[in-house]
Amino acid sequence: EDQVTQSPEALRLQEGESSSLNCSYTVSGLRGLFWYRQDPGKGPEFLFTLYSAGEEKEKERLKATLTKKESFLHITAPKPEDSATYLCAVLISGSARQLTFGSGTQLTVLP
Amino acid sequence: DGGITQSPKYLFRKEGQNVTLSCEQNLNHDAMYWYRQDPGQGLRLIYYSQIVNDFQKGDIAEGYSVSREKKESFPLTVTSAQKNPTAFYLCASSMDGTGRTAFFGQGTRLTVV
Numbered sequence: 462e463d464q465v466t467q468s469p470e471a472l473r474l475q476e477g478e479s480s481s482l483n484c485s486y487t488v489s490g491l492r493g494l495f496w497y498r499q500d501p502g503k504g505p506e507f508l509f510t511l512y513s514a515g516e517e518k519e520k521e522r523l524k525a526t527l528t529k530k531e532s533f534l535h536i537t538a539p540k541p542e543d544s545a546t547y548l549c550a551v552l553i554s555g556s557a558r559q560l561t562f563g564s565g566t567q568l569t570v571l572p
Numbered sequence: 573d574g575g576i577t578q579s580p581k582y583l584f585r586k587e588g589q590n591v592t593l594s595c596e597q598n599l600n601h602d603a604m605y606w607y608r609q610d611p612g613q614g615l616r617l618i619y620y621s622q623i624v625n626d627f628q629k630g631d632i633a634e635g636y637s638v639s640r641e642k643k644e645s646f647p648l649t650v651t652s653a654q655k656n657p658t659a660f661y662l663c664a665s666s667m668d669g670t671g672r673t674a675f676f677g678q679g680t681r682l683t684v685v
Binding site for chain 1: 576578605607612613614615616617620630660662664673674675676677678679681
């Protein structure tokens with residue numbers, strides 16, 4: 462069965478304290494892995510797409526990496542405005558073109 | 573500005589009632605999706621449509637219905653057959669139906685009263 466697991470469920474950091482969020486997946490054939498940011502009561506906002514192992518993408522304080530089994534979202538020197546829930550999703554070969562989401566990591570950055 | 577508009581933002585439903593959630597996009601995207609989000613859970617796919625006048629069931633379609641009469645619009649009806657409809661509903665669209673870089677609306681929070 463295709464599965465996407467995110468860890469930790471919740472993470473509290475001090476401002477400036479770098480860390481990483483994990484998204485591990487067991488799927489039959491990965492066509493792409495997506496990261497989204499979701500603020501409370503809002504729709505997810507697209508951050509990155511990764512397609513192959515070894516690929517990396519960066520945006521401001523965020524950097525996403527991909528291996529054959531997992532993806533990491535690295536947050537460097539976070540600020541309170543980075544507080545949100547971060548979702549990962551995978552697009553699977555033969556999946557009838559739908560995303561399978563993990564349950565998210567709720568990040569809180571304290572000033 | 574291009575985007576996806578969901579309405580209403582909040583919706584209250586009485587037991588036994590059908591309600592319809594609106595989703596409109598002006599991105600000229602072919603594919604549109606409806607997801608349900610419950611606290612502490614990931615998004616689960618209800619229905620999706622890759623072209624006008626065609627749609628497919630997702631993982632949790634029971635108790636829901638959709639239509640796709642126009643490219644821009646993909647309304648979701650939550651019927652009385654859905655026994656636990658209280659949730660946050662998200663509409664999304666993508667350019668080519670592969671799910672890549674899906675753009676989301678701001679969601680509708682449905683509560684049964």
